[in-house]
Amino acid sequence: MVGEHGDSSVALWSGITVGGVPLLSSLEKQQIAYEQEVLERIRQAVVNSAYEVIRLKGYTSWAIGYSVASLARSILRDQRRxxxxxxxxxxxxxxxxxxxxxxxxxxxxxxxxGVVGVTSVHLTDEEAVRLSTSANTLWEIQQQLGL
Incomplete structure (x- = not known):
């Protein structure tokens, strides 16, 4: 998931690999059908999962703490992850x-x-449009706030 952390986040389906093999192109080569609607439902479930945790627990502090520890470990140990x-x-x-x-x-x-580099991300045309929409969503909010 890339982009805004929320409703306009973008799932990079084209970048998902299993054992180094691109998942969607592998399905297409094997003529295994998948529906874009199913992929969108999965993306929406990921987006809504935070809301579900908050609804059930009232907070997401454990996930935040775990994420911060993982980031700190990579930086302090120069792991380049x-x-x-x-x-x-x-x-x-x-x-x-x-x-x-x-x-x-x-x-x-x-x-x-800190940030040593950004991983080169290949985007399909649809993913690029969605990422642009996500960036514009944040840009518009920044403009409303005068940032």
Missing amino acids: IHPVSILARDLLDGVPKGREVFLSLPALLGRS
């Missing part, structure tokens, strides 16, 4: 409008100096 973190996405991806300073969740390589 990839984590989905919010970073300034200006001019990083084709799906982000040029010149707009928005922070999006992207796969970033973390090491001792």
Whole structure:
């Protein structure tokens, strides 16, 4: 998932691999049908999972604590692991409008100096449009707040 952390987040279905094999292209080659509606329902379930946890428990502190510990471990041990973190996405991806300073969740390589780099993400045309929409959603909120 990339983009805004919320309703306009983007599932990068084209990047999902199993054993190094791209999942969707493998299904297509084997002529195994899948429906875009099913993929969208899965994406929506992921987006809504945070709301469900909050509804049931009232908070999500354990997940936040675990995530922070994992990020700190990668940085302090200079592990250079990839984590989905919010970073300034200006001019990083084709799906982000040029010149707009928005922070999006992207796969970033973390090491001792922080963000060492952003993983090159290949986007399908549809994913690029969705990421652009996600970036625009955040941009519009920033404009309303005067940021």
